Amino acid sequence: MMLDNSNDTVLKTVNPLLSRKGWKVGDAINEAKENLAFKEHIGITQTGKSGLGITSIQRWPTATTKEHRDLVIQEIRSKEESKRLVKAIQQSQQGQWTNWKEAMQRSITWNDIWQMLLLRLSFIIRSTYDMLPSMTNLAKWMKVGDPTCPLCEEESQTMKHVLSFCRVPLANGRYTWRHNRVLEELTTTISNHMKPEAANINHKFFSGGGKMWIGSKRITSPLLVKNQNIFEINDDWIVAADIPG
Structure with a gap:
């Protein structure tokens, strides 16, 4: 898509990269654009108990060139993930994970x-x-x-x-032992992050007008500080766990 959107006439004539067998980049991009155009006609649909106006999407007509590319890539990924899920459901044993209830997804890099x-x-x-x-x-x-x-x-x-x-x-008592070892690991990790040298806690102080500062930064809400560790908000955390002595 970067080649198609280029202002250079020579780059526009470059053939797209080869893809895996049975999957063509051009066809996938065109299909994604058609799906996005269809969604544009449907508009925003509400699901669950959220009120009107809660859900927002990036509209295609008002999007920039880069946002167009991001929307197409996201649409292609969503379709490939749907195909993978359908294939997994058809596998009786390897697809058992699709039946897990309330299981947190784990992203492993x-x-x-x-x-x-x-x-x-x-x-x-x-x-x-x-x-x-x-x-x-x-x-x-x-x-x-x-x-x-x-x-x-x-x-x-x-x-x-x-x-x-x-x-x-x-x-x-094997299940209890396993529970206690997991809980012990969690409490140890949390305790280590509570230490000032691990959590990189800065001293907080308030100015005369009641404005809050952390280090040299003034903040209006501790929860809105970007990339801030939760243990940096307060330094009086206490860890309590029912681990046998």
Whole structure:
């Protein structure tokens, strides 16, 4: 699109970059523009309990050239994500994550992946797609004949059963131990960020007129300071957790 919008007549004649098999850049851009034009005719639709005027969108006629490119890219990404979701739903096992309820999405960057231990990365990927070697999966893969849990010997050993529903780990306190270790890690991380050297807390003071300052910056609301750590607003935070001693 940058080539098409260029004022240079030579650049406009340059052929677009090659794309993956079965996907053409030009067709995707044209389809995205058609979808945006259709949305422009429909207008803004309200969903949920939000009132009229709460939702706002960037309109195509009033957008700049750069905003046009951003809208098209966003539309293409949205369509590709919809295709990926449809394909995942059709997969009985690898698409199980589409049925998760109230699960928070986790955004993992390439930098996070490179810094992860291999075993941890393998567990995250295989648990997401339910590919861990549980007895149920081993039975599907023709590795064992009986999918029953070897601990409780009552139910099929699925990933959900191992992590949350087996009565033997519950009786032995394994689930409680896991809960306490996660809580301990959370409290330790929060406590470290509460330290002035970690949170980079600046001294706050008020002028005679009641105006608030942090360092050399005057602010009207602590919550509106850009890139400010929540622990920088106050320095009297207290962490309390029910971790056994």
